[in-house]
Amino acid sequence: MSLRCDHTPQWPQLQAAFSAQGRALDLRQAFAQDHQRFAHFSQSAPHVFADLSKNLWDRSTEALLLDMAQATGLAQHRDAMLGGQPINSTEGRAVLHTLLRRPAGLSLPGDSSSLAGHLADVHATLDAMLAYADTVRADDAITDIVNIGIGGSDLGPHMAVLALEQFRAHGKRLHFVSNVDGHELYTALQSLRPQNTLFLIASKTFTTAETMTNAASALAWFEQQGGRDVGRHFAALTTNVEAARALGITTTFGFWDWVGGRYSLWSAIGLPVAIAIGSAGFRDLLAGAHAMDEHFRTAPFAQNLPVRLGLLDVWYRNFHGFTSRCIAPYHAALRRLPAYLQQLEMESNGKRVARDGTPLALATSPVLWGEPGTNGQHAFFQMLHQGTDVLPLELIAVRQATHPLKGHHEKLLANALAQAQALMVGKEGEDGHRHFPGNRPSTFLLLDALTPASLGALIALQEHRVFVSGSLWGINSFDQWGVELGKVLAKDIEARLASGDAAGLDGSTAGLLGRLRSGA
Template identity: 85%
Template sequence: MYLRCDQSPQWPELAAVLARRGRQFDLREAFAADARRFSHFSQQAPHVFADLSKNLWDRTTEALLLDMAQACGLAQHRDAMFSGQPINNTEGRAVLHTLLRRPSGLALPGDGPEVAGQLAQVHGTLDAMLAYADAVRADDAITDIVNIGIGGSDLGPHMAVLALEEFRAAGKRMHFVSNVDGHELHSVLQGLKPHGTLFLIASKTFTTAETMTNAASARAWFDAQGGTDVARHFAALTTNVDAARQMGIHTTFGFWDWVGGRYSLWSAIGLPLAISIGAARFREFLAGAHAMDEHFRTAPLAQNLPVRMGLLDVWYRNFHGFASRCIAPYHAALRRLPAYLQQLEMESNGKRVAQDGRMLPYATSPVLWGEPGTNGQHAFFQMLHQGTDVVPLEFIAVRQPTHPLPGHQGKLLANALAQAQALMVGKASDSDGHRHFPGNRPSTFLLLDALTPASLGAVIALQEHRVFVSGSLWGINSFDQWGVELGKVLAKDIEARLGTGDVAGLDASTAGLLGLIRSRG
């Protein structure tokens, strides 16, 4: 066991720091008092430059947070993850998604006895998957690829395919279906022909209710439209090879129980991305993530970007009481990144008990939300600037455009910089409260030189490790997701009741709604 953050000697010291200044830390005064504030609170990590200087902390606070990380055994917990120890204690599993992007044959200090064998298996599967991806890219008859999955089997590949659409293969249209609402699948199928479509069924167990419902409907559509050769037009990303074969699927790519769904983009679940951008660029994507892995694994905590960001998250959540964080990517291709990060953080750290199952006395995961800039400026930035709640904002900007249109990129970057500046400096108005901007609103600014497979891989890995840091200090298991199970179990019962009308044993609200749905059928 590692020391929980509230049990560390630095916890009351941090509370005392906040109490002494009465939550009145002023960023404008901090910059005026420290000419080197920007240089101290910013750093270059692999493919990502981060400016943390517009956040509500100073060197004293950061030093205490770093000392708390040391006292809690963060470095040891990190090393245990990389070495393959079963840190997912509720499921008795290792957490080795970083192995999915480690170069072939690379041994690291502390590797457990099975890591080398696992790495060989990883690269065997990777090589086969990428060979298949390039074969699909070279097949001019296949014009549409439909990925059917949900959760990590959808959010990751969907986000990444959109983010790297500049590198998409010509003549290949990528589609993603996740919702069990038939409207989504029906809308996609309307524009397709069976002879030109490849379906990818992404489900580790091949039992996920939403995915298998959509897969069965896709197969029924394929047959009804005169489709032939199921083995050519369907592939499965699963470990349940027998179930896939029962559907007529013979091309399968598996993964391992130490890969959580929200960490699976680097595995066979990334096949849609590999088809879209090609094997060579997919390897660049993995390399970018690996570079961030090595930074997280080897950099001193004080110069370790995932550590600094994770500590800032704990500072905001537990000492300032900030309940949410806004994500504003200033690049339209990153439009699905906020949704991806929602699952990554809220499913990982949305826990109310410690690893020993006991209730925690403090808050854990914030609510993540957001939209691309500049759209968000015309929607919710009003609240960020003048609302009653302080919401830390995370900007993600890209220096180089991914388009040839003149006059756009300068305006986009100017807006990102200006919004971060305005949140901090504000604007005083003694005569009109409507035009008063309080300022002193915190933000983080992440800057990429270009949006490439490598830089996207690094950004995602950065966010994964940042979530690990906060979860480690909170003493929770960031790698299970029991909270998604209860609703699934109850849904099976209610689905049967929708057919029979039986409401025995249901609460009055559920019974009333079920009866209303049946009566209006």
């Protein structure tokens, strides 16, 4: 039976350590006193080097956190997930996104009896999906691919396609439509011709309101513009094959109920990525993620990067009381990574009850936010350096440039290093306006190059980090009931917008409804 982190013997010890020294830890003094601090708090993992040394912890704190992780049964919980046990307790499902990137035929210790069959199904679907992707890539008549999805059916593929732009096929433009706001779809359609466009409708159930509204409008536009052969120009990424065929869509690629939306990039939902970078590139993406899976599965906790990051997140959230984490990728191709990580962490761990449904007595997910460097430096870094709140920063940099322009990449990397340095060391100012307090924490993640494999590893690292903190907090990181209520109420209000019926509504909603209908 797992033990929640605040019920372990190490929790009061951590509280005492924080009161005695953690609150007052000065990073500048910590480096002066420990010349091996960088060596201890940095490490390599598959495709990712991490420097955790500029964070507000010391070796004794980390040791207590590692002991706490062992006491919670984190290793057993991890193995249960990887082995296919139904750890998504509220839905009675396994959590097997890692199986989507496991090599064919590979069995691991602890696998459930059904995993071999699931893995065979995964690779049969993967082979078919990648063959289709390569066919689209070779079809010169298809110049534009429009992915229609939302949440995990949009954020992951969109982020990855932008990140791997240098690997994209020439002559193929990819568009992503997610919002039910018709402005987004209408704008995309203005530059398209039906005979040259392929629409990908991404919805597991084929009932998602935003996606199906956009899909219906795309089909209507296709027919109005003289488009022919829906079967050639539309494909569906769904398990609801019958619903897709009812719309004339005959090409479908499915996935399974043990794949959560925010973890579905590795499944058929990744089709736009496969079209962009090709089947070999997509397999490299999966291989990079699998390498990080194996690191998470086998590395001792003290050298396990997802575990160390997850423990740091708990230390900051529950002891320092930090409510947010800023993500600053110092590479323009990673500009959608903060948005992707927002869903990954906040939808997974934005929970107020434990796995048994009882209210928690401790805080869970921080708020994630950010923009690429150096843009963020000219927007919100003022607050990071001199604001009243301490906001941990996570910088992500890439050693090799993805362009030939001289001087740019050196300046970019210099800025990334300088910002982390400035946050830590600060500066004594002539007056309060020019004073930088310093001692502000940051984590530095470094990729050697931005490739399909390194991106896969980086994403898997973040997935497992979220698992670690959620496991320690004793929550179910794999359901998302919080998104349901608003959807239900929206259906009711949509009907009321047409009828004007405000009976039973609260005063604010009734007033706004009337305002919208009157046009005043």
